[in-house]
């Protein structure tokens with residue numbers, strides 16, 4: 001599934017082999033950038049790898065057999081291309097593999113029915129029951145007005161339709177606000193109306209990732225609307241829920257880290273990564289198998305063309321991302337003595353829509369350098385200097401390391417996010433190859449700069465330039481990383 005396409009590139013090998021370590025002309029260097037990009041644009045293995053990953057392994061929740069198998073598969077692909085790659089072990093704090101959820105609604109003047117639903121991450125297995133109470137969209141006024149009914153009841157929360165990445169962040173924010181109110185008013189559990197229509201279900205984490213205090217579910221949008229209409233008819237509804245999952249203690253997972261060593265500046269490191277894990281309602285295609293396949297292709301084509309960058313490039317396939325970026329956290333912990341040598345960390349994690357630029361994550365100095373590089377490329381990229389929380393750039397950002405996240409056009413990402421519909425057929429394979437070509441050219445240009453004057457930010461600078469300047473406090477709470485920053489468990493300590 002990942003045969004190497006050496007044939008047509010063979011003639012270039014001797015030319016390119018001496019790339020950059022022996023001083024060649026600017027036009028020769030430009031030719032190499034162009035050859036690399038072309039070979040990435042034409043790499044059909046990018047698509048066949050993705051299809052294999054999605055269809056043969058399926059959804060890859062960290063801790064599942066599918067995830068473990070995909071780790072070996074990815075490591076073997078790097079190795080088969082002649083690239084050194086390792087499985088780097090790390091501890092995941094807790095195991096939770098989603099199983100089944102069954103709901104039944106009963107009402108005096110209503111025939112019993114069973115809405116379709118899934119539980120949110122870390123909802124404990126068990127049987128639950130109680131009155132179902134509508135709280136509208138779950139604002140504080142609605143909670144206050146229904147205070148006595150809410151206590152020990154299951155609240156049903158309306159949601160807006162989610163159509164794109166802005167909708168996703170709005171949904172996380174909304175859910176966090178509702179969780180805080182549910183805690184205050186002592187609801188027995190929370191049932192969110194699905195933000196996607198036509199029976200689509202999806203899974204995501206709550207703001208208290210590993211210590212959920214009450215069960216939480218996502219109910220099919222149409223079923224939730226039916227319940228709300230019945231409640232508006234003054235029908236009293238009771239709900240019974242049986243939910244069963246595989247739960248366990250801390251366990252070992254693996255990142256796959258492949259490396260192409262640099263030449264004269266080999267001690268300096270560029271990390272580019274995508275997360276291998278996914279939720280398992282779908283098969284993790286746009287989130288994030290497509291960009292895992294991109295990492296494999298970037299490394300393979302660099303090897304095929306015998307390109308040696310000046311700085312070392314590490315290709316990282318992270319694990320444990322969906323539960324809180326635990327794989328990339330482990331990487332910064334395991335590499336704590338060499339973080340000063342990390343010149344850049346890039347995460348590609350927003351699907352297969354066209355990449356239109358980079359989030360430069362609160363660093364104007366990085367923005368300027370990135371903009372300068374991309375001005376020389378054949379792309380009209382627009383970068384945004386705002387910090388993104390929610391993916392594997394996080395621990396690099398909070399360690400003060402320059403970091404980027406690719407900005408994509410939404411395409412089919414938002415609507416299929418974490419949903420049963422996130423399958424291979426939703427990937428824009430033509431665009432994925434173009435994205436790969438652009439990203440490849442970019443990282444190579446970045447890795448070959450004469451100097452990179454981007455020192456790590458101190459804790460004080462991170463607090464000011466990343467958090468305070470962008471009012472990031474609530475966002476950090478939304479993603480359950482505020483406490484660990486405050487108490488110095490996570491992020492730079494000085």
Ligand SMILES: [Zn+2]
Pocket residue numbers: 275287288321349391
């Ligand atoms: Zn993702």
